[in-house]
Amino acid sequence: MPTMSKDFSKKTKTAADRKLIKEVFAVDPVSWARYPDGRLVFISPTGQKFGYTQEQFDNITEAVRQEKNAKKKLAGKKSKRNKPSTINLNTVDNPPDDFLDNVPDTVPTSQVKLGRRGG
DSSP states (O other): OOOOOOOOTTOBOOHHHHHHHHHHHOOOOSEEEEOTTSOEEEEOTTSOEEEEOHHHHHHHHHHHHHHHHHHHHHHHHHHHHOOOOOOOHHHHHSOOTTTTTTSOSSOOGGGOOOOOTTO
């Protein structure tokens, strides 16, 4: 059975591909290469090796760009909706006369829990 071999000698390493990897995957690749068949392969800072065909990479790139655009639109809408709330400080400084009427003077010891905090 004949063995098929790929010619890896014509791979390229461009700054544009590095920038694209950083934009799409949010990592600074340790190494990367573009092969003649369009595959883009890179090694992440964690040592993992990733390889994508041109079609896969185009799909991922488009999905990431759509997500970024959606987040920008959502952020714009949120900023319009988020209006500062108003607090009536008069009620805090001057509570109503019956404010403490329903508050017990003491708490039964059966309702008190003793122990360390954050434990």
